[in-house]
Amino acid sequence: MSEAIKLLNDAFNARNLTPAQVAEDFIAPPGFSRLLGLDHCIMVGPRGSGKTTLLKMLQLEALQSWLPAHRENRHEYAGFIGIFVPADVRWSMQLDFHTRGIATEAGRIALQTSAFSHAVCLALLETLENCITVGRTGSDLQIYSAFAFDRKTESELINTLAKLWRMKVEVPSLLGLRQALRLSQTELPILAARLISGESLASVVAAQPFIGMAWLDALVTALDTINEMIGNKTQRWALLLDELEIVPETLLRNILMPLRSSSPNLIFKLALSPSGAGAMVLSNVEQYGPTHGNDFKAITLGYVEKSQTRRFSAQLMASALTRKGISVSADDLLSVMGPSMFQPTLEAADEGTQSRAVLARQKVFQELAAKDESFADALNKKNIDPTNLSFKENDKRAWFVRKIYPLAVFRNHYRRSAGDDGRVIARGAVGMQLYSGYPILLDLTEGNPRWVLNLADELAAEAEKREKDIRAVGVQSSAIETFYERFASLLRVYPIEQPVSRRPTTLFDFVERLGTYLSSKLLEDAFSADPSLSFTIDQAAYESHGRFIETCVQLGVFILMTAGATDDGPPDLGAGGLVGKRVRLCHRLAPKFRLPVHSTRPIAMSSALSEDTTPSRSVARPQLKNVVERPADDSQSSLF
Amino acid sequence: MTIQIFRNIRVPDDLPTGADLVVASLSVESRCTNVVGNASLSARTRLAVVEHESPLPSFVESESCLQRLDFAKVNEAVLEATLDASIASLEGTQLDAIVDISCMSREVMARLFAWFLKLTPSIELNLYVCYSLAEFSAPPTEFPPNEYIAPVVSRFAGWPAASQPTSLVVGLGYEPHKAEGAAEFLDASEQWLFVPNSPIREFREAVEQNNAGLVERARRSNRLVEYQLDDPAGTYGQLELLVSDLSRRSNPVLLPFGPKMFFTLSLLQSYEHPQAGVWAVSGERTAPAADRRASGCVIGFEAKFQ
Numbered sequence: 053m054s055e056a057i058k059l060l061n062d063a064f065n066a067r068n069l070t071p072a073q074v075a076e077d078f079i080a081p082p083g084f085s086r087l088l089g090l091d092h093c094i095m096v097g098p099r100g101s102g103k104t105t106l107l108k109m110l111q112l113e114a115l116q117s118w119l120p121a122h123r124e125n126r127h128e129y130a131g132f133i134g135i136f137v138p139a140d141v142r143w144s145m146q147l148d149f150h151t152r153g154i155a156t157e158a159g160r161i162a163l164q165t166s167a168f169s170h171a172v173c174l175a176l177l178e179t180l181e182n183c184i185t186v187g188r189t190g191s192d193l194q195i196y197s198a199f200a201f202d203r204k205t206e207s208e209l210i211n212t213l214a215k216l217w218r219m220k221v222e223v224p225s226l227l228g229l230r231q232a233l234r235l236s237q238t239e240l241p242i243l244a245a246r247l248i249s250g251e252s253l254a255s256v257v258a259a260q261p262f263i264g265m266a267w268l269d270a271l272v273t274a275l276d277t278i279n280e281m282i283g284n285k286t287q288r289w290a291l292l293l294d295e296l297e298i299v300p301e302t303l304l305r306n307i308l309m310p311l312r313s314s315s316p317n318l319i320f321k322l323a324l325s326p327s328g329a330g331a332m333v334l335s336n337v338e339q340y341g342p343t344h345g346n347d348f349k350a351i352t353l354g355y356v357e358k359s360q361t362r363r364f365s366a367q368l369m370a371s372a373l374t375r376k377g378i379s380v381s382a383d384d385l386l387s388v389m390g391p392s393m394f395q396p397t398l399e400a401a402d403e404g405t406q407s408r409a410v411l412a413r414q415k416v417f418q419e420l421a422a423k424d425e426s427f428a429d430a431l432n433k434k435n436i437d438p439t440n441l442s443f444k445e446n447d448k449r450a451w452f453v454r455k456i457y458p459l460a461v462f463r464n465h466y467r468r469s470a471g472d473d474g475r476v477i478a479r480g481a482v483g484m485q486l487y488s489g490y491p492i493l494l495d496l497t498e499g500n501p502r503w504v505l506n507l508a509d510e511l512a513a514e515a516e517k518r519e520k521d522i523r524a525v526g527v528q529s530s531a532i533e534t535f536y537e538r539f540a541s542l543l544r545v546y547p548i549e550q551p552v553s554r555r556p557t558t559l560f561d562f563v564e565r566l567g568t569y570l571s572s573k574l575l576e577d578a579f580s581a582d583p584s585l586s587f588t589i590d591q592a593a594y595e596s597h598g599r600f601i602e603t604c605v606q607l608g609v610f611i612l613m614t615a616g617a618t619d620d621g622p623p624d625l626g627a628g629g630l631v632g633k634r635v636r637l638c639h640r641l642a643p644k645f646r647l648p649v650h651s652t653r654p655i656a657m658s659s660a661l662s663e664d665t666t667p668s669r670s671v672a673r674p675q676l677k678n679v680v681e682r683p684a685d686d687s688q689s690s691l692f
Numbered sequence: 693m694t695i696q697i698f699r700n701i702r703v704p705d706d707l708p709t710g711a712d713l714v715v716a717s718l719s720v721e722s723r724c725t726n727v728v729g730n731a732s733l734s735a736r737t738r739l740a741v742v743e744h745e746s747p748l749p750s751f752v753e754s755e756s757c758l759q760r761l762d763f764a765k766v767n768e769a770v771l772e773a774t775l776d777a778s779i780a781s782l783e784g785t786q787l788d789a790i791v792d793i794s795c796m797s798r799e800v801m802a803r804l805f806a807w808f809l810k811l812t813p814s815i816e817l818n819l820y821v822c823y824s825l826a827e828f829s830a831p832p833t834e835f836p837p838n839e840y841i842a843p844v845v846s847r848f849a850g851w852p853a854a855s856q857p858t859s860l861v862v863g864l865g866y867e868p869h870k871a872e873g874a875a876e877f878l879d880a881s882e883q884w885l886f887v888p889n890s891p892i893r894e895f896r897e898a899v900e901q902n903n904a905g906l907v908e909r910a911r912r913s914n915r916l917v918e919y920q921l922d923d924p925a926g927t928y929g930q931l932e933l934l935v936s937d938l939s940r941r942s943n944p945v946l947l948p949f950g951p952k953m954f955f956t957l958s959l960l961q962s963y964e965h966p967q968a969g970v971w972a973v974s975g976e977r978t979a980p981a982a983d984r985r986a987s988g989c990v991i992g993f994e995a996k997f998q
Contacts, residue, residue, distance in 0.1 A: 068857045068881035139854050142878060142945055146852040146969060149843045171854035178855075237853050238967070241846075513912060534905050538876060545873030545973060547838040558837040 066105040067138055071114035078109055078118055079367045082360055083351050088129040092320045097353030098608035100502030103323035107292040110134040110321055113182050116193055131195060132288040132319060137175045144298040150241045153248040162253055162263055163244050164303045169267040170237045173217060176274060181226045198282035209281050216273050218261035236262055272315045290319045297325040325606040361499035362491050368501055372508035385490050390523040392489035394458055413457055414441050420464040426578035456581045462648050466575050484529035487643045495649045496639045500608055503640060510534050536644045549599050562600045563609055567637055567645030569660040584655035586636040593657035594631045601630060610635040693813035697996035700925045703822045704731030708788050716792040717741045718758055722750045723986035724795040725757045726824040737778040738763040741771060743797055750983040768800050775807050786816040793952050794824040798844055798972045805959045806847035817997040823953045826984035828894040831866045839974045841877050848962040850943060850969025857881035859942035865950030866895060868902035874947055874973060885910040888950055890921045891989045921951055924993040928957050935961050935968050944968040
């Protein structure tokens with residue numbers, strides 16, 4: 053197992069793992085097989101949704117170790133060789149800092165393109181080295197055998213590549229060419245400084261000819277050369293580009309345009325955030341560039357059906373816990389984590405359990421009715437006696453009781469009796485019982501792989517620290533708290549452009565405002581069997597907080613609830629594309645804001661933003677605002 | 693040119709009276725005069741950098757004090773130009789400079805050090821850096837929003853190499869959420885924490901308390917390094933060991949929250965290892981100004997570039 057996985061303090065990012073390490077623990081999410089074909093693909097998903105993992109899985113080394121055990125996917129793999137080009141926010145920001153002082157646009161673009169070309173060429177060399185190494189040692193995969201060439205042929209190839217890339221190589225070997233590229237890469241800041249000081253681009257290019265090369269030419273000519281060398285002129289290669297949204301805009305435009313026309317031997321598999329700069333550029337490029345369906349296939353990650361999400365999260369959680377020394381399978385998670393508070397009463401099957409479920413419901417309903425007049429009224433209107441919840445199966449009241457039970461549990465947990473003045477008193481510090489146990493604990497992760505691993509890590513560490521099982525309430529409560537607080541910390545410092553006319557606000561302030569709004573309606577207003585727990589992004593909200601909304605989508609704070617998002621439909625591109633979309637707050641923040649782990653009908657986001665719901669332990673009951681029409685597909689059937 | 697000598701000094705005893713240049717700052721923090729007010733300095737050029745003018749009494753008082761000591765007020769916008777002018781008549785190839793970083797913003801510190809380091813290798817540089825610790829004050833509970841988390845200036849940005857993973861060295865401060873959030877933002881392959889042991893004991897307690905989760909995770913993975921704030925030479929050595937090791941397998945980003953002394957040491961590390969960047973968050977300069985008085989504890993070091 054890699055050190056990067058073992059160590060608890062490191063980021064859970066596949067970027068830092070080798071292809072073999074990624075393959076070792078890979079659990080294919082729905083839609084993975086669609087990436088294995090020859091289409092250009094753009095994967096769209098928020099931070100942590102597994103885009104990097106999927107791209108790294110498309111490298112030959114990863115597929116070679118994973119496919120044999122997953123024969124159902126083997127025939128879908130179209131035989132391309134993946135070239136993974138890493139990128140992260142550090143690289144992007146450094147590039148921006150080194151080039152922002154260059155006065156001429158041509159100079160700036162040349163430097164940025166050159167930095168990208170270096171990354172692409174280095175990635176190609178790494179891929180090539182793997183192919184040659186495996187080819188020489190033998191492999192079951194036919195594709196490798198063509199690369200089993202001798203040292204002399206390797207030297208010839210390297211000499212040709214060096215010539216194409218205008219590199220001076222002392223020793224014609226892969227290592228020699230790689231070192232030359234790295235050396236050239238370290239000179240980029242120096243060349244940038246020369247351009248900033250006023251030196252002409254022509255003079256810089258004369259000294260360093262690689263600067264003047266177009267990145268696509270550098271790649272395509274190299275691929276053609278390699279294909280000739282391996283005797284297969286139609287060998288396909290896939291350029292796997294990660295984190296496109298952080299690439300400087302001009303460079304990004306330059307990268308996306310070849311989606312429409314480039315070498316027939318080169319396909320693109322790109323990863324992009326569902327909002328922000330990358331999506332916006334893609335929307336613009338679409339006008340005269342590649343078009344969805346014709347030129348690329350869009351694959352949206354992270355918005356799959358709840359049952360699929362749970363299954364995927366359970367497999368990943370079990371795998372992560374096993375690596376931490378807690379041996380468990382996905383099917384064992386219910387016993388390892390214990391059931392959630394809602395599990396027995398909602399999924400009772402046998403008669404004995406059913407009667408216990410009825411008793412449990414009666415207890416909750418009676419407690420709540422005694423301290424919450426509005427709840428008692430709601431029951432009364434439906435002719436329901438909280439002391440007797442045994443109904444015949446076809447009695448509509450049985451359906452109603454089942455429907456509102458999770459809300460009643462939630463409200464009962466957080467609410468005390470109203471005071472003499474009619475003000476509702478929310479309870480103070482309460483445990484995390486509402487969010488503990490299977491499957492709620494998994495739902496908090498939203499099926500986001502990085503979040504699943506993060507939570508597994510916290511659970512394992514807490515269990516070890518307290519010398520208790522994961523099932524222990526204290527272990528889960530503490531892990532849940534750390535889990536959401538880490539995310540809240542990110543939102544507090546996440547850099548964001550401020551609206552000119554408004555009071556400076558952190559991303560966390562913005563999210564807190566929405567979360568507190570929903571929570572206050574849910575816990576402090578009169579009981580509603582169908583409260584608002586999601587938002588429609590309306591024009592007014594977008595105009596006042598567009599950048600905040602986009603960033604929330606990008607980070608996974610907002611979960612898009614668009615029906616059919618897993619289909620091949622176009623992703624929600626660009627800021628304008630978000631208006632009219634329905635979103636909910638991610639469940640990871642549900643314990644922070646005292647929200648249930650489900651969502652119901654939406655309310656216009658601007659309504660929530662315009663209301664002052666400063667977090668308070670004791671607030672007057674607010675009047676309900678106008679709400680958006682309930683959509684036809686809305687239901688509480690998936691409550692908890 | 694590299695740093696040949698790095699040693700702790702006693703302030704003001706070990707400061708050279710005949711330095712060529714003294715750079716301090718003028719701010720609302722009354723500790724801004726603590727070092728230069730207690731040293732007998734006869735430098736030809738004495739500059740007091742102003743980042744924000746203020747009508748507060750502490751600012752006015754410090755302004756008078758620095759005037760008496762023959763310091764010229766310099767607006768930070770013209771810092772580099774003023775420095776260029778100040779050494780125009782420098783005779784010889786050696787520059788002895790004293791810098792009091794106590795009240796400088798990180799951005800100004802970075803610009804100042806970028807200017808100094810640009811002089812090398814044509815000029816042999818002796819830097820004397822002083823830091824007057826403030827009395828303890830409670831950490832802020834409200835934070836201005838950040839508009840960026842980015843390299844502090846391009847000179848210390850590090851190299852844009854995409855092929856290497858990013859590693860992170862965080863110097864902890866006592867503000868809650870800041871380090872945790874920034875670490876999440878950078879999403880590094882490897883993350884190390886430097887925790888200051890300050891002569892001001894309350895500071896250490898607040899650091900641990902407000903970064904409990906981060907500290908605990910770093911301890912679990914043996915990536916927590918404690919450093920003595922009053923031993924900059926020792927801390928520089930600790931940083932050197934780590935950054936030189938990280939540089940072999942990654943592109944390190946140094947994120948020095950907390951005491952400004954650690955920030956300075958990070959800048960010098962970036963000078964020695966240009967692939968390592970020094971980053972900062974943008975909130976600092978928009979934080980409300982408040983008087984911070986000197987605690988009486990002053991630390992310093994000398995770095996000789998040859």
